[in-house]
Amino acid sequence: MVSRVVFGRGSFNQLGDIISPKRKNIKAPFIFLVDDVFKGNSWLTSRIPLAYNDQLLYISAKEEPKTSQVDELVEQIILSHKDRPSGIIGIGGGTILDLAKAVAILITNEGEAKKYQGWDLVKSPAIYHVGIPTISGTGAEVSRTTVLTGPEKKLGINSDYTPFDQVILDPELAKDVPKDQWFYTGMDCYIHCIESLNGTYLNAFSQSYGEKAYQLCLEIFVEDNLTEEDSQDKLMMASWHGGMSIAYSQVGVAHAMSYGLSYLLGTKHGIGNCIVFDHLEEFYPDGVKLFKEMKQKHKIKLPQGLCDNLSDEEFDIMIDVALSLEPLWINAVGKNWKQIITRDKLKGLYQKM
Ligand code: NAD
Ligand code: ZN
DSSP, rough: OEEEESSSSSSGHHHHHHGGOOOOOOTTTTEEEGGGGGTTTTTTTTOOOOTTEEEEEEESSSSSSSSHHHHHHHHHHHHHHOOSEEEEEESSSSHHHHHHHHHHHTTTTTTTTGGGGSHHHHOOOOOOEEEEEEEEEEOOOSSSSOOOEEEEOOEEEEEEOOOEEEEEEGGGTTOOHHHHHHHHHHHHHHHHHHHTTTTTTTTTHHHHHHHHHHHIIIIIIIIOOOOOOOOOHHHHHHHHHHHHHHSSSSSOOOHHHHHHHHHHHHOOOHHHHHHTTTTTTOOOOOHHHHHHHHHHTTTTTOOOTTTTTHHHHHHHHHHHHTTTTTHHHHHHHOTTTHHOOOOHHHHHHHHOO
16 A cells, blocks of 8 residues: 555645655655646646756656656666666656656666566565656556556556555646546546446455545536535545555456557547446446436547457457456456457447447
8 A cells, every 4th residue: 555645735835845854865866757748837847846866857648658668767767867766756647657656666676667567576665656646537646556558468567566655645736637638537437436346356445445436426527516626636535545446356347448449559548448438338337327427417529430440450459458357357247257258249349439
């Protein structure tokens, strides 16, 4: 679990006080990985407490993190500083938070990032790392994984060293998120709840967090009578609880199939989950019905025809990626999932998207 967390509007101002005791010496820098959407935004950047040899790297969130990108960042950081950094601070959405976690791990673990994709393959503790979400929904701020696309697979580095040492939850940072993106990333949280609460892996731990996150999602996306600030505050906590819920269970059909879309077409996680989930009535009837209502209420138009021009080989690639995620299918449909989830079944679903 994340060992320390602060919550509150404006708590970002405490960043300097929080990290300064963690500085090893004046030559060991803090490295700030910041979403480049904030470049030139002095409201945020003027509060980043740079000192001594600290380095700020702006990173695009256009594409999801890759293992090769992690390797390049680590090399760049090692080559630019004589001393090992004091810490890595990620400021952004799931993309930047995952990069920050992965870089912190790869600074102390030799070899390439792809080597650690899987479960509990990391040998040495990561360096100190801090996560500061600027958009809410993925739960990446709280999870024990960092999802990376590698040469062979899209798979997380799941380990006890992955979670942040410190998280700063300042809902004010999410104030300029565009409406569509707010919905897509917010729905990632909603889908985490549906998949966790309707899964065979469900247990009291996951259920307690999942139910809370689900209830917050209803307040935010269905009842919709909150002030903007309350809505931001609550979505940040929904994301946290949704992340905690899947930490001790699993996700399901939407995630398995959206990993296929992401691997082949580069479709991003939030929107990809929405595109898939829209067609999953058969697996999650109530969850999908409510999803469609929320989509309509917030006037969200999802892209159509994504798979219209794909070849059989391309469908096969997506199907292989989806089928490889066995725990997700066991969670979603049970131990006998292979009898229900055939290649034809998945192809039929992809063809609708
Ligand atoms: P993201 O980080 O990709 O960002 C989405 C868009 O929102 C980007 O264009 C970004 O620049 C913009 N943005 C972010 N904050 C903003 C702000 N305050 N104002 C304006 N624009 C802002 O989106 P995401 O949905 O948070 O993250 C998706 C990623 O998270 C995927 O790579 C996915 O694999 C990963 N993920 C990880 C976990 C985990 O447990 N580690 C869980 C779910 C998803
Ligand atoms: Zn997700």
